[in-house]
Every structure is written in C-alpha cells, then in structure tokens.
Amino acid sequence: MTQQLSFVILSTGLETFRELRGALSTQEGARVLAGGDDAEQVFPEIERLRPSAVIVAFGSTPENELRFVERVARECPQTAVICASRDSSSDLILRSLRAGAREFLRLPVNAEEFKTVYRRTAEFCAVRPEAPKKRGRVLAVFSSKGGTGTTFIATNVAAALGAPTVLVDLNLQAGDLGLFLGLEPKFSIAELVENRDRVDDSLLRSYLAPHSANLSLLAAPREADSADDIEPEHVFQVLEILRERHEYVVIDPQHTFDAITLAALDQSDEILLVLTLDIPAIRSTQRALQIFDRLGYPRHKIHIVVNRFSKQIDLDLRQVERYLGERVMGYVQSDYKTAVNSINLGQPLVASDPASRIATELRQIAARFSRAAQEAPVTDARRGLLGSFFRRDKPAAKETVTKEAVSDQLSAVG
C-alpha cells in the first residue's frame, strides 16, 4: 500500500509555493494540507493538522525561517522539517540542520533530488516514534451501601475537575446519571462495547452525551437487557479507550462487589469511598476497606469522603477515623434542599449554585485530584472544621465498629 504523507508549506513567494506543490503532486500518496507565507499563521495549522512534514522555503533573509524551523522541531517533533532554498551554500545547509531540519532541498526543484528527499522523509515517518498516548486518571466514587450520595458526589467532582472529563455510569441495570446532568443520551456503554474494536475519535464522540465544554457522559444502557452482554473485560477495554482521550474518567459504579464493579475498581487510580456517619454505613465502609486490603489495593488509592455531614448529630470524625484506621479526606455538609434542587435542575451543584457551602466542599474534594491543583499548594479541605487535627499522623489502630462503641461516642458528642 502506498504510504500517505501530508505536508504543510511555508513560503514567502507564491511561485516557490506552486513549484513545491507541483513537485509533491508527482508523488503518489502526497497531500498538501495547508500553506501560507506567515509563520505565525502557519504554526498553529501545523499543531492542529500534525502533518508528516513541513517544507520551509527560505526567502532572501533566512533568519525568520530558521527560527521557525527551530520552533517546529522543538514543539512538533513528530513532524519532519524540510528546508528549501535557492541559496544552497554549505553555511545555510549547516544552519538548517542545526536548527532541526531533517532534509535540505535545493531550488529550483530537481526531480531526482526531490524523489530522494521525499523517500527519506517517508522513511522517517515510517519509523518515527508514536506520540505517547494520553493516560487520563480514573476515579471511582464508590460506596458499598446505597443512598449515601455517590452519584451526587461523582457528578459534582467530575464537573469541578476543570479538564476534559467523562463520567461513566456503571449502574448498568438502572443508571440515572443522565438525570443528574439533565441529559437524554441517545447511546450508551452498550454501543461502545459493541463497536470497541473499530472505535475512533469521532465514533467515540457520538456515543458520549456532552454536558459542558469539559464534561460528557457515557450513559448506562437504556435497555436493561443489553447490560447482560457487558463483561468485565469490556469494562477494562472501555476505560482504556476513554482514558486515552480524557484527562479524567470518573466512574459511578454499583454498590456491590460484582465482577463489573471490581473490574472498574481494579483499574481505578483513586477510589473515593463515600459514607454517611451512621452505624450501618460505617460498618459497611469498614468491610469495604477489608475487601480492598484483600484485593491488594494500596491504601493510598482509597480516599474516605463523608457525605451529609452534620456537626450537630454526627459522630466525632476523629473517632470514625480511628474505627476505620483511615483518615477522612473530605466531607460534604448535609443540605438536602440545596442538593435536591441541583439534582432536579439536572445541573451539578458546582455549576448551578457555586457559592453554596457544599459546592465549595465538593470543589475542594475535586481539587485534591486535579493535576493543576496538585501542582499548586492545596489548602486542606478540612482545616476549617478540624483545625490542627489533620496535621497529626495517620491513625494506627484499627478498631472494630461496635454498636456500643458508637453509642459511647454519640453520647460523648451529644
């Protein structure tokens, strides 16, 4: 099969541009994608189109073109640079090569020499290293007990990450993430699984329901029947496809340790383990932590988030941390009216009511996972509430949650 090569041409003279385009038209598989005489306009085209090669034709003073060659070689290493000039002095050839050009073409074009330059460019393109694939982070927002607010937190954390993010509804039988985002998705994970072997960027885009510039949804199947065809290895493949094209993949899985959920949790970089401060939820969280230990998940992958927190009625967070042997990474106050309003609006709270207290708490949780935020110093989300407590060491002892122990705590708090 003929190798396809694409070109962009920078040339100050129209004649030279035509000459180069004419020479390329003699080569099977060559395509000229764009051309121009202004380096400032041509450069973004190179970044956008990612051609196989750019031909830079020198004018009477080559300094500007040499700077352009340096810039392309530095910032677009996948694109080969060919310099073309009527001045073929050894000085200019050397300066071109030093600036990063792979080939030097003398003008006017000599057909034999052009063929050689073209062949050598094709060889470079055939062996050039693949651009490293993106590897977005996968965050699962999990609770082994229903109704703790995982869908609410997943939606808001995803919306607050501030980078291309896809939310994945892994409640395959009865997912309701579309409602939380005010979307009626046409397609779902079922279609993506069905076509996973031929998926490209545009096909993937058609399966995702866009919510905002940075957030889209991969919905649960509309028909519960099609969920039966989805196997754990499909989940693995789907998450790979998504993380190659997004900065973050946020998963809202079921509340059980079924094979689909385990496939997702295995592949997650971070698990936000959500609980409310009641005895059944604390027990269930303790069991989930034991299961994670047995599965060999490192503890740094698990982040405990307390939802529906209320200072008046809840247990002392410190005691809960001692029971769980894990620190609480973030908490969200109980505010039913605000939470339900945003859900009924079909908008993440961080967008519909960004000034509310729980929106701030949700943003603080998201900030701990956002790469940009990690590069900047992060203020501790919990400092306001718990002061110096969070500066102490991680609790060492693991205690079993018993009703008695919790009641003791409740009376201590009360």
Ligand SMILES: Nc1ncnc2c1ncn2[C@@H]1O[C@H](COP(=O)(O)OP(=O)(O)OP(=O)(O)O)[C@@H](O)[C@H]1O
């Ligand atoms: N911080 C909060 N304060 C008050 N109410 C909340 C809070 N977070 C969530 N809720 C409410 O809790 C209910 C359950 O939330 P959500 O559907 O997110 O939970 P879930 O864990 O995903 O439940 P499911 O078992 O259905 O998957 C919703 O009505 C939501 O409004």
Ligand SMILES: [Mg+2]
């Ligand atoms: Mg849910």
